[in-house]
Amino acid sequence: MSTSTDPVVELTNGAVAIAGRPILRQIDLTVRSGEFVALMGANGSGKSTLVRALTGLWPLATGSLRLFGTPFDAFDDWQRVGFVPQRGGATSGVPASVWEIVASGRLTRRRLLRPLGRADRVAIDDALEVVGLADRAREGVASLSGGQQQRVLIARALAGEPELFFLDEPTAGVDLPNQQVLADTLEIMSGRGSTIVLVAHELGPMAPLIDRAVVMRDGRVAYDGPPLASVDVATAHLDGHHHHHHHEPERHDHAPHVSSLIEGEHR
Numbered sequence: 001m002s003t004s005t006d007p008v009v010e011l012t013n014g015a016v017a018i019a020g021r022p023i024l025r026q027i028d029l030t031v032r033s034g035e036f037v038a039l040m041g042a043n044g045s046g047k048s049t050l051v052r053a054l055t056g057l058w059p060l061a062t063g064s065l066r067l068f069g070t071p072f073d074a075f076d077d078w079q080r081v082g083f084v085p086q087r088g089g090a091t092s093g094v095p096a097s098v099w100e101i102v103a104s105g106r107l108t109r110r111r112l113l114r115p116l117g118r119a120d121r122v123a124i125d126d127a128l129e130v131v132g133l134a135d136r137a138r139e140g141v142a143s144l145s146g147g148q149q150q151r152v153l154i155a156r157a158l159a160g161e162p163e164l165f166f167l168d169e170p171t172a173g174v175d176l177p178n179q180q181v182l183a184d185t186l187e188i189m190s191g192r193g194s195t196i197v198l199v200a201h202e203l204g205p206m207a208p209l210i211d212r213a214v215v216m217r218d219g220r221v222a223y224d225g226p227p228l229a230s231v232d233v234a235t236a237h238l239d240g241h242h243h244h245h246h247h248e249p250e251r252h253d254h255a256p257h258v259s260s261l262i263e264g265e266h267r
């Protein structure tokens with residue numbers, strides 16, 4: 001287990017190029033155990049590419065990456081890492097039940113060709129409980145709403161009991177009541193000590209949960225620090241309401257309003 005100050009993600013001077021075009025440049029990003037980090041920025045600013053680079057789905061052109069203190073090339077403990085992809089594609093047209101999709105999240109934990117054991121079933125049931133879909137387990141995923149399908153994908157990651165979660169825009173296209181349910185799910189995960197890196201264009205009901213905002217702009221980190229956009233967030237921090245630990249966020253010399261950075265990037 002990691003303790004609350006251990007870095008779980010450390011990227012130094014990271015760069016990514018796609019087809020010869022620089023997409024990410026000079027990225028320094030450290031995420032510590034238990035942190036809840038929102039990766040923000042306009043469309044095309046590089047959020048998804050950064051998450052792919054941090055999980056090894058895109059190669060780094062330059063830079064050094066460590067996961068749980070281990071250099072990326074030597075890292076093989078992938079059951080500690082959960083990835084929740086953007087919805088669309090992942091569940092569309094798949095004639096699987098909610099339970100089957102969530103159960104597939106145990107594959108990284110199971111030994112090959114062994115039937116599901118008691119620990120697997122407990123983890124699957126718990127994951128369904130956390131996302132509030134225990135009563136829908138036998139239904140086909142296609143019959144669920146977009147927000148519910150997103151919760152199935154989160155439950156699939158949860159079933160593997162990772163310590164570090166990457167979520168790519170879980171609330172995109174999800175209506176406000178379902179965004180609140182997603183936020184409740186993330187609050188439970190964070191309360192259990194999970195480290196969360198959340199890609200989000202807007203935070204909505206997730207805003208009070210965030211420890212730190214990293215704002216991407218044109219392939220670089222434009223801001224890394226407290227989520228300044230909302231006064232409510234600052235109050236929640238002072239209350240300690242959602243806080244499980246404290247850390248000193250890195251602040252750049254000029255810390256502009258987060259929302260102005262994001263709005264300024266719209267095309």
Ligand SMILES: Nc1ncnc2c1ncn2[C@@H]1O[C@H](COP(=O)(O)OP(=O)(O)OP(=O)(O)O)[C@@H](O)[C@H]1O
Pocket residue numbers: 018019023041042043044045046047048049050201216
């Ligand atoms: N497979 C690809 N081939 C070519 N260019 C790509 C590819 N993937 C991403 N890009 C480019 O890289 C840049 C960053 O894209 P990325 O998807 O990381 O941004 P984003 O901030 O996640 O945006 P969005 O909110 O739209 O997902 C964009 O200019 C995009 O066009």
